[in-house]
Amino acid sequence: MKTKRRFRLRLGRRKLNRSAAGNSLLFALMAVCAVFMALPLVMIANNAFKPLDEIFQYPPKIFVRNPSLDNFVSLFAVMNDSWVPFSRYILNTLIITGLGTVGHVICASLAAYPLAKHDFPGKKFLFNMVVLSIMFSWTVTQIPNYMIISWLHINNTYLALILPAWSFGLGLYLMKQFMEQLPMSLIESARLDGAKEFRIFWSICMPNVKPAWLTLAIFQFQQMWGNTGSLFLRSESLKPMQYALQQITAGGAARAGAAAAVAFVIALIPIVFFFVCQSSILETMAQSGMKE
Amino acid sequence: MKNSYSLKARMAASKASYAMLAPYFILFFFFTVLPVVASVFLSFTYFNMLEAPRFIGWANYAKLALEDDIFLIAFKNTLIFAVITGPVSYFLCLLFAWIINEFKGKTRALLTLVFYAPSICGQAFLVWTIILSGDRYGYLNGFLLRWGFINNAVLWMQTEGYVLPVLIVVQLWLSLGTGFLAFIAGLQTVDPTLYEAAAVDGIKNRWQELWFVTLPAMKPQLMFGAVMQITQSFAISDISIQLAGNPSVNYSGATIVTHLLDYSTIRFDMGYASAIATVLFLLMVGSNKLVQRVLRRVGE
Structure with a gap:
C-alpha cells in the first residue's frame, strides 16, 4: 500500500x-x-x-x-563435431567472461572510492594517468603486452585474459565520476558510527552507485564476450566459445546457414545480459529515495 | 625537510586508501603503464617484429611530418571526422538519453536496447553494405532511382567524393554507445527533489530544467562522456575499413588509425606505427583539455 x-x-x-x-x-x-x-x-x-x-x-x-530452424539444426550438428566437446568452450567463456567482468567491477570500484572520496598524496597523478591511458591506441600496445604476459608466465592460461581486463581504464573512470557525486555527509556519518573504510565502500558507497556498476558490467561483459583469446591462448581446451563460433563462421559458403545462427547467438547473449542489467537499474531507483 | 616529513605522515595516514588502490593499480602498472611506455620508446626505433628494435631517434616523427603524404590525408580526414561526429554524437547521446529517461520500466529498458543496438550487434555494418550497395539493388540507390533523384546507380563507397560523408553518417548512426549508457545511468542519480525546488524557483519548461538543473547535476558524467567521445571520434577505423576498404579509393576514407593499422598489421613497421599512435594520443589529450574547459561552463 x-x-x-x-x-x-x-x-x-x-x-x-x-x-x-x-x-x-x-x-x-x-x-x-x-x-x-x-x-x-x-x-x-x-x-x-x-x-x-x-x-x-x-x-x-x-x-x-x-x-x-534449419540453421540451428546445422549449427548443432557442427558443434557436435568440434575438436573438444562444445561444453568445454562454454565453460571457458563462463570463467573468462564471468571473472573478467566481476573482478573488474570490484577492482575498479575499490580503487575509484579513495580517488573520489579520500585525500592523499598522489591522488591527482594516479587518476590522470588512468584517464590518459584510455586515449592511447591499444593496437600498438599489444606487442609489449604480449611480451609482459610471457614474462609473467601467464601465457596460455585464463589469467592472460582475466588479469589485464581487471585493470581497464574505463571502469575506474566511470566509477570515480559517479562516486564523486555522493554527499560527503553520508560517508562521514558512517565513520562516526565506527565503520571501517572497506565497510563504508561496500555497504554505503556501492549500493548508492548501483546504476554505475550495472552499466560498467554491461560494457565489460560485452568486451570480454567479444574476446576470442587467440593471441594468448594456444590450447584448444582453454579457448572461449566466441572463438569456436567464429571458426564455424570461417567455413564460408558451405556453413552460411550455421553462420547466420552463430551471428544470432553471438548477439543474443550480450543483449539478454544488457536487458537484465538495464531493468535492474530501474528497479533500484524506484525503491530508494536516494541522496537526501 | 618539514615538508617531506608531513608528506610522509600524510602517506602513512592514508594507508587505508593505498590498500584499496593497490589491486587495481598493480595490474594497471603491468598491463597498461608498461606497455604504453614501451610503445612510446618503440616510436624512436625501427622495429619489424623479427629483429631487435634499432634506435633511430626522431626519424619516424620526421618521416611522419615531412615525407608521408598519406598521413597528411589521414590526419585531415580524422580532423574532419572528429570535428563533425564528435560534438554531434555527444549531443545525440545526451538528447536520446534524456528523452528515454521520460519513460518507465520495461519500455525504458527496451528503448535503451533499441538505441544501443548498433553498438551491441557485432555485425552492424552489414546493414550498411546492403543499403550502400553500388548496384541498383542497394537500398539507397533503389530509393533514389525510384523517386528520380538520380538516373544511374551510384558506387557510393568507390567514389572519392562520397566516401567521407557516408562514413560520417554511418558513424553518427553508431554513436549511441558508451557515453549514451553513462548518461542514462547518470540521469537516474539526479536527486528528484532538485526538480521540485527548481519548479518553485520559477523554472518554466523542460529546456530550462535541462540546462539549469539536470546538466549541472550530472557534470561528472558529462566529463566522462566527453573523454569517451574523443577516443571514439579520433580513433574511427573499423567502419572505414569495413565499408570503404583499407586502403580506400585514393585514400578518401583513410584515418590516422587505418594508417596505423596499415603499418602495424600489413607492413610490420611497429616503430612507425608507435609514432603514429603517439601523435594520435597527443591530439586526443589536447582536444580533451579544450573540451573540459568548455564543459566547466555548463549551467552558467
Whole structure:
C-alpha cells in the first residue's frame, strides 16, 4: 500500500514542466529514429531463421519469408563435431567472461572510492594517468603486452585474459565520476558510527552507485564476450566459445546457414545480459529515495 | 625537510586508501603503464617484429611530418571526422538519453536496447553494405532511382567524393554507445527533489530544467562522456575499413588509425606505427583539455 502511494508521488513529480505538445513531438522523433537503430537487430534475427535459398538470394531481403530452424539444426550438428566437446568452450567463456567482468567491477570500484572520496598524496597523478591511458591506441600496445604476459608466465592460461581486463581504464573512470557525486555527509556519518573504510565502500558507497556498476558490467561483459583469446591462448581446451563460433563462421559458403545462427547467438547473449542489467537499474531507483 | 616529513605522515595516514588502490593499480602498472611506455620508446626505433628494435631517434616523427603524404590525408580526414561526429554524437547521446529517461520500466529498458543496438550487434555494418550497395539493388540507390533523384546507380563507397560523408553518417548512426549508457545511468542519480525546488524557483519548461538543473547535476558524467567521445571520434577505423576498404579509393576514407593499422598489421613497421599512435594520443589529450574547459561552463 505504502509503495503504491510513493509510486504515484513520483509520477506526479515527473509531470513537472512537461507540455503535451513537447511530449508528442519528442516521442514522434523517437519512433522514427528507433526504426533505423533497430535495423541490425531485425536483420540478424531474420537471417538466423532464413532457409539457405533465402540467405543466398540476390538482391538480399531483410525480412524472412519462410522461417525455419534449419540453421540451428546445422549449427548443432557442427558443434557436435568440434575438436573438444562444445561444453568445454562454454565453460571457458563462463570463467573468462564471468571473472573478467566481476573482478573488474570490484577492482575498479575499490580503487575509484579513495580517488573520489579520500585525500592523499598522489591522488591527482594516479587518476590522470588512468584517464590518459584510455586515449592511447591499444593496437600498438599489444606487442609489449604480449611480451609482459610471457614474462609473467601467464601465457596460455585464463589469467592472460582475466588479469589485464581487471585493470581497464574505463571502469575506474566511470566509477570515480559517479562516486564523486555522493554527499560527503553520508560517508562521514558512517565513520562516526565506527565503520571501517572497506565497510563504508561496500555497504554505503556501492549500493548508492548501483546504476554505475550495472552499466560498467554491461560494457565489460560485452568486451570480454567479444574476446576470442587467440593471441594468448594456444590450447584448444582453454579457448572461449566466441572463438569456436567464429571458426564455424570461417567455413564460408558451405556453413552460411550455421553462420547466420552463430551471428544470432553471438548477439543474443550480450543483449539478454544488457536487458537484465538495464531493468535492474530501474528497479533500484524506484525503491530508494536516494541522496537526501 | 618539514615538508617531506608531513608528506610522509600524510602517506602513512592514508594507508587505508593505498590498500584499496593497490589491486587495481598493480595490474594497471603491468598491463597498461608498461606497455604504453614501451610503445612510446618503440616510436624512436625501427622495429619489424623479427629483429631487435634499432634506435633511430626522431626519424619516424620526421618521416611522419615531412615525407608521408598519406598521413597528411589521414590526419585531415580524422580532423574532419572528429570535428563533425564528435560534438554531434555527444549531443545525440545526451538528447536520446534524456528523452528515454521520460519513460518507465520495461519500455525504458527496451528503448535503451533499441538505441544501443548498433553498438551491441557485432555485425552492424552489414546493414550498411546492403543499403550502400553500388548496384541498383542497394537500398539507397533503389530509393533514389525510384523517386528520380538520380538516373544511374551510384558506387557510393568507390567514389572519392562520397566516401567521407557516408562514413560520417554511418558513424553518427553508431554513436549511441558508451557515453549514451553513462548518461542514462547518470540521469537516474539526479536527486528528484532538485526538480521540485527548481519548479518553485520559477523554472518554466523542460529546456530550462535541462540546462539549469539536470546538466549541472550530472557534470561528472558529462566529463566522462566527453573523454569517451574523443577516443571514439579520433580513433574511427573499423567502419572505414569495413565499408570503404583499407586502403580506400585514393585514400578518401583513410584515418590516422587505418594508417596505423596499415603499418602495424600489413607492413610490420611497429616503430612507425608507435609514432603514429603517439601523435594520435597527443591530439586526443589536447582536444580533451579544450573540451573540459568548455564543459566547466555548463549551467552558467
